[in-house]
Amino acid sequence: MSDIIDVQISQLQKYGVIVGENLDSSFVRFCNNRFSGDRIYVMIDEKVNRLHGSNVEKMCSKAFERVMMLEVPEGETSKSMSEWNKHVNTLLEEGVERSTPLLAVGGGVTGDLGGFVAASVLRGIPLLHMPTSLLAMVDSSIGGKTGINHETGKNLIGAFYQPDAVFTDISFLETLEHAEWITGMAEILKYAAIDNPTIFDKLQTLVDDSLSPKDQWQNVIRESVRIKVDIVQQDALEAGKRAYLNFGHTFGHALENLSGYGELSHGEAVFVGMIAATYFSAQLGHPVDDTRFAPFISSYKQQMATLPEEVDQLINAMKLDKKVKNNTIRLVLLNEWGSPYIHECTDYSLLQESWEYALSQFN
Ligand SMILES: NC(=O)c1ccc[n+]([C@@H]2O[C@H](COP(=O)([O-])OP(=O)(O)OC[C@H]3O[C@@H](n4cnc5c(N)ncnc54)[C@H](O)[C@@H]3O)[C@@H](O)[C@H]2O)c1
Known part of the structure; x- marks a missing residue:
């Protein structure tokens, strides 16, 4: 069972946060309706990739002919100019188009970085969030704040950029470590x-x-x-x-x-x-x-x-x-x-x- 919580930012900006378990078919249905291109970029946290990457890739391949997996090293240090630059380069060299979606799969780090990559490439490509940590589910995947850190402070570079949809599949939490539950609980x-x-x-x-x-x-x-x-x-x-x-x-x-x-x-x-x-x-x-x-x-x-x-x-x-x-x-x-x-x-x-x-x- 899943619930859709609508987010209406403006007349033109509206999206749903789908909360439930095993959301693969909702995701595939949404992508088939929304996107006509043959490609999707999946920015995925390194650890989440190890644990769930093959399932995510399989799910995406039901809606897209080409699924390009881009791994993000685990941890806060990935919210950096160099990591942002690396992914922007990859997408541009790959020939990303304005209509090609980017799916960010992971905790707040991957969501913030992936969101900012999506916001900046070609002045914005469609962004989908699939939060996998408790913190990302209840907080960072909602509301459109994206960004990276600077040596003078946290989240000092970034943009407000709303996703097209958020798929909050709580089944991911099965593999979340105890410490990360406690971390995410602070936002609750x-x-x-x-x-x-x-x-x-x-x-x-x-x-x-x-x-x-x-x-x-x-x-x-x-x-x-x-x-x-x-x-x-x-x-x-x-x-x-x-x-x-x-x-x-x-x-x-x-x-x-x-x-x-x-x-x-x-x-x-x-x-x-x-x-x-x-x-x-x-x-x-x-x-x-x-x-x-x-x-x-x-x-x-x-x-x-x-x-x-x-x-x-x-x-x-x-x-x-x-x-x-x-x-x-x-x-x-x-x-x-x-x-x-x-x-x-x-x-x-x-x-x-x-x-x-x-x-x-x-x-
Ligand atoms: N954009 C916003 O509005 C907003 C709001 C709050 C926090 N944030 C940002 O979010 C970041 C923190 O997010 P976080 O706590 O999710 O950190 P994180 O992305 O580093 O994830 C925490 C850890 O959990 C692991 N993990 C994630 N999902 C997992 C799963 N399903 N199974 C096993 N391991 C999993 C990751 O590999 C990582 O080691 C900070 O950078 C913070 O600034 C942003």
Whole structure:
């Protein structure tokens, strides 16, 4: 069984996120209806290729005569100019046409890189996402943010580029490692904090149980997709409400930056960041406390690299975030659970205290 959640970005930009199990036939039907060319490019994460590549290739060959598999090395370092350049060169040398689709199969790294390749080649070729990590399913495959990292910061080069469709096949999660479930769960906890606090309780039951793509996970994934779609539809270019999706992220990006990309996963960094942002909110008098995150701390602690302790450097890294304007750090805080707002932070001593509090939870 599958559900289609429609994303309407504008009158002209509309696509579906199909969430379900074993979506091969939906994918083939969609491609047969949508594309008339004989080729598809499949950018696929190296590990996902090892585990699922032959099935993906077989599925694509039911709709296209030529399936060209382009492997993306595993890990955050693939979101680089050199990797982007390599794939752009391959496509152009191959004679890619404006109508040739690119399917990105993998986690957020492959989706962000593949999306930016699709956005830039010939000023844009059709993009399809097939997210395979929990994080990519609930977050990075939806909403059209694509991009790569730069040495001065994360995701500093990129484009808003919407896919033609997203195929969220939760069967991929069968092979996802425990650490990646925990990483992806951070973005779901974010939706719990900014939109639907009942998700906290659902996740607590699921995380205590075994991690496998069963029905309850499918429900939480579908609800997360719905929340993200709802926000993105209202603000595709991040001029307003979409910024709420950055809850915990301004802190998290600073941690990722200082740790060195790849040392700390995005989700781990965001989890620490959400505790800092919740603490900051509580100190301003809002009725939120971070006990909601407490049941999940041990899962993150078990797998996380040592966190940087230099709070001054973390605050400096926050100032480098591309969302900083006039040296004022824009934080997403909580009025209460499910009700985020933007706070222009000038109180650096409270910022320092929030960092110290959050980091102390993991020592
Ligand atoms: N575009 C957006 O809106 C957005 C939103 C959030 C995060 N992101 C980006 O997403 C990235 C993080 O995504 P991620 O956590 O998915 O990282 P990732 O793509 O590196 O995947 C994590 C790991 O899981 C493995 N993997 C993926 N699917 C698997 C499967 N089915 N079975 C076994 N292993 C599998 C990968 O090989 C990798 O080792 C970051 O670069 C972050 O900036 C983008």
